[in-house]
Amino acid sequence: MDEEQAINLLKQGYINGLEFLVNRYYFKAVHTAYLIVLDKFQAEDVVQTVFLELPKKIKLFKSDSAFKPWFLRVVVNAAKNNAVKHARMVSLPVDFENGDDFPEALFQKSEMLPEDQIETREMRQTVLKALEQLNPQQRAVIVMRYYLQMNENEMVGELDRPKSSIKWWLHTAKESLKVKLNELKPESGITQTNHDEPDKGVNRE
Amino acid sequence: MNKQMLYQILDDLATEAIPVAGNPWETIRKRLNTNNKLLVFRKGGEHKVRFTKKPHWAAETGILILFLVFVMMVSFPQGRAWAQELLQFFVRGPDQILLPTPLPVNLVNITPGTVQPTLTPITSQEQGFAFYDFCGGLPEPSCSGEEIRDMVDFPIKGIADLSADMQFIGATGGPEAVTLVYQYGEPNSVTLLLQEGPATDAARQAVQVGSSAVVEQVQINNALGEYVKGTYFSYGGDATASWTEDFDLQSLRWEEDGMLCTLTMMGQADLQSVKLDKTGLIDLAASLTEEVKLSPKKTINEETESVAEVEKKAGFQIKEPEWLPQGLQFKKVTYLADQKAICLEYTFPVDQLTDAMPDTSVSILESAEMSPPDLKDLVFTNLQPEQVLLKQSTLKVGGAIEGTGLHAFGSIDGSRVCGSRMQNQVLEVQMEGLNITILAKENNPFGSTSRDWLTKQEMVRLAEGITGIQTIKENQIDPEFLTSLTVLQQVAQFPLKSATKLPEGMNFYYAQFEQNGEQQEAQIHYNNGNHETIIRQIKDSRDTLQELIRQNPEIYHSVTVHGQPAILSQGYWDQDGWRDFPNGGDGSASVIWFEDGIEYIVGGFNAYSDEIWLEIAESLK
Structure with a gap:
């Protein structure tokens, strides 16, 4: 079965079509939603609900366009609405807050130097903390621009808003992210070290 | 942090929180099968959706109680008094x-x-x-x-x-x-x-x-x-x-x-x-309401007719200029039935972020039948004849009948034809089968800090862009807009001075040179994004300093610059007389003195104190 067949099946009410699409897009969708709602369980709930409603919504999908961006737009909107609704209830996973159970597998797989690993890990936590401090709308545009890698014109089409609104959202989101990252930088001790270059500040004998 | 790095961090964050593992379809399928589902699936049949509505009675009651308290508060005399205090x-x-x-x-x-x-x-x-x-x-x-x-x-x-x-x-x-x-x-x-x-x-x-x-x-x-x-x-x-x-x-x-x-x-x-x-x-x-669409009068997307559509209405061929000053963009074309003419409007760049449509900078009126408007029909209607200032001249225009056009600037109101009230210069040209009137702002008349005005040379080039006969070369020096002090010195036939001290942020903007008989004038315009400081140097000017002081003792004060007698004024006239602002304020400022047969005038918008203006004047070298 290919994607087109799956969509046609789903349009006709066959559950097999949904199964194909879930297997293909579930994780991309749930990761997208997570970056907006910042809660693992809410992200999964949002995406599962989107999939449950897909048999009804699929009628709105025009077959001559690509399914993935259309579907991820639905996910982004659902996640954004969910985040707005739960704005006061967002809870961070304990492992990220404390850093105790931070997945080590990623670092073990890589060949990074230990100090690079620490730096990358701190950078991720910094970005996560910065994302937390943005509002859901700002997180949504950051995710669309930098995670789903849409350009501004695509975002205009997807969000059905004027380009100036998109530019404004992106601008405020980027500015906020920059400010938050700068605020958080000294605290986490992140530096932009290039390990390929010798330290010019030290005399070598 | 670059885009790729941010993508990687976002991807890592999401993957760490929710690893790609397990069987998501199993979860979805279980939810599909639960009794609590919203959607009832029927293979090959219709999908039925069951909606449930949770009562929000608690929130609604809370709002109602608050509203009643407020109504009571403002209804009873003591409550109203309390509300008034608040x-x-x-x-x-x-x-x-x-x-x-x-x-x-x-x-x-x-x-x-x-x-x-x-x-x-x-x-x-x-x-x-x-x-x-x-x-x-x-x-x-x-x-x-x-x-x-x-x-x-x-x-x-x-x-x-x-x-x-x-x-x-x-x-x-x-x-x-x-x-x-x-x-x-x-x-x-x-x-x-x-x-x-x-x-x-x-x-x-x-x-x-x-x-x-x-x-x-x-x-x-x-x-x-x-x-x-x-x-x-x-x-x-x-x-x-x-x-x-x-x-x-x-x-x-x-x-x-x-x-x-x-x-x-x-x-x-x-x-x-x-x-x-x-x-x-x-x-x-x-009467204010949220249920209203607020559409500004000006949007870049306003629907305008095409040149072909307007041409059809006009019944003659519209000639668009083949040359436009740098940055000038086409805005719209309209048919003016009462004038049997068409109006082409142009504007300097729009703000790409806001899509704002600025005012019309240049308008071109074309008519096959009607002569260019009489100059008296272009001046502001609220002026008495003695208040009308119009400076007219004849300019050479390639392709025009008799090779010339009539240029005028002064009390002109461009909106009387097809432009804006700010357009205060006009060039009228007649060519075979077409009469052309070009309107634009003249020579930075309002001390504007943006380049939305045209020089006479640019007006002529525009006209020649329509007639098709260009007499001005591509890189010909435009004395009204010289882009460096070096070019200004080449054009002027007397040694020039320039400021060696200026307010922070003030930079060279452009220079001008004008010759009237024996008299030559060089102007250097500096700009800081807010306003201009101008240095004028006039050769063969008559020394009128004492005369000026004698006639206007309330306006001019005696000072010295480079050891020479000088006069300084800061302020403006209003209905109560001259208002003097030695510490800067509204109006204009000028310091005037003569040195080696040249008159120097340093001035601009009255933004600085007397001391600052004198220091700028003293710094001229």
Whole structure:
């Protein structure tokens, strides 16, 4: 079965079509939603609900366009609405807050130097903390621009808003992210070290 | 951090939180099969959706109780008195207040040819609006209601029923409050500002009025508000401002549904279609609604006819200029039935962020039948004949009948033909089968800091772009717009001086050279993004310093520059006579002296103190 067949099946009410699409897009969708709602369980709930409603919504999908961006737009909107609704209830996973159970597998797989690993890990936590401090709308545009890698014109089409609104959202989101990252930088001790270059500040004998 | 790095971090974050593992389909399938599902699946059949509605009785009851408490509070006499105590949107202060001391001006050494950094931010331009970069500022912000609503997280109301002579101009503001601008009647005759934002403690800060101000309590729907007429008024350069009740400025402030609103009206209350006095403003305030689409009058996407469509109506071939000054862009073309003409309008670059449509900079009127308008039909209608200033000349124009065109500048109102009121120069050209009238702003007439005006040479090039016979070479020097001091010195036939000290942020902008008989004048224009400083050097000018002082002792003060006698003035005339502002303020400033047979004039907008102007003058080398 290919994607087109799956969509046609789903349009006709066959559950097999949904199964194909879930297997293909579930994780991309749930990761997208997570970056907006910042809660693992809410992200999964949002995406599962989107999939449950897909048999009804699929009628709105025009077959001559690509399914993935259309579907991820639905996910982004659902996640954004969910985040707005739960704005006061967002809870961070304990492992990220404390850093105790931070997945080590990623670092073990890589060949990074230990100090690079620490730096990358701190950078991720910094970005996560910065994302937390943005509002859901700002997180949504950051995710669309930098995670789903849409350009501004695509975002205009997807969000059905004027380009100036998109530019404004992106601008405020980027500015906020920059400010938050700068605020958080000294605290986490992140530096932009290039390990390929010798330290010019030290005399070598 | 670059885009790829941010993508990687986002991807890692998401993957770490929710690893790609397990069987998501199993989870979905289980949810499909539960009794609690919203969707009932029928293979090959219709999908049925069951909606459930949770009662929000608790929240609704809470709001109702609060509303009843409020109604009781303002209904009973004691409650109303208490409410009156609370609702203080204005606070009385003295009738005369001290104005903030202007920031000191730093003079810095200038090396000709090097650029000093422009000072940022220029707060006077941003007007304190966080959305300035996107929506612009007052008096003509550019965001639509839809756009501004997307930028804030509170509801925005607008005027539902606009009278025929009223229009929504645009909106701007920041996350705390937005300002909608409306205008009535002729441009800028009456301006209405509606500021709305959540009623936070900071926003509730009362606005100060004079001790003699009459503040009246008024009711707007179910809310109590306050109304006052007047403002603190000062002339530029004054150290104090006085409360003036006679000033045509009315303010209405009230709080409704958690929103603090301020309606400010500037201008005459009696308009053609509506009377906007106290009662009129209250009615307007009470009628505000969220259910209104706020579309600005100017949008880049306004539907315009194509040249071909207009050409069909006009019945003659429209000739668009083959050459345009750098940056000038086509705006629209219209058919003017009463003049049997068409009007091509052009503008300097639009703001790509806000899509704002600036005023028309250049207009071209073309007609196959009608002669170019008589100059007297182009001057401002409200001027007496003796007030009309028109300087006419004949310019060579390639391809024109007799090879010339009539040029004039002065009291011209471009809007009388097809342009804007700011267009004050015209070039009229007749060619075979077509009469052409070009209108544009002349020679930076208002000390503008942006290049939206045309030189005479550019006017001629535009005309020749239509006739098709170019007589001006591509890189020909334009004496009205010289781009370096070196070129200016090459053109001028006498040694020139330039400033070696200027206020911080002030840079060379352009230079001009003009010759009238034996007399030569070189002008150097410096600019800091806010205003200009100009140095004029005139050869063969008559020394009239003593004459000027004798005739206008209240305006000119005796000083010295480079050891030479000089005169200095700062201020302007108003109905009460000359207003002198030695510390800077409104009006203009000039320092004049003679040296080696050359007259030097240093001046510009009156932004600096006498001492600063003298120091700039002394620095000329």
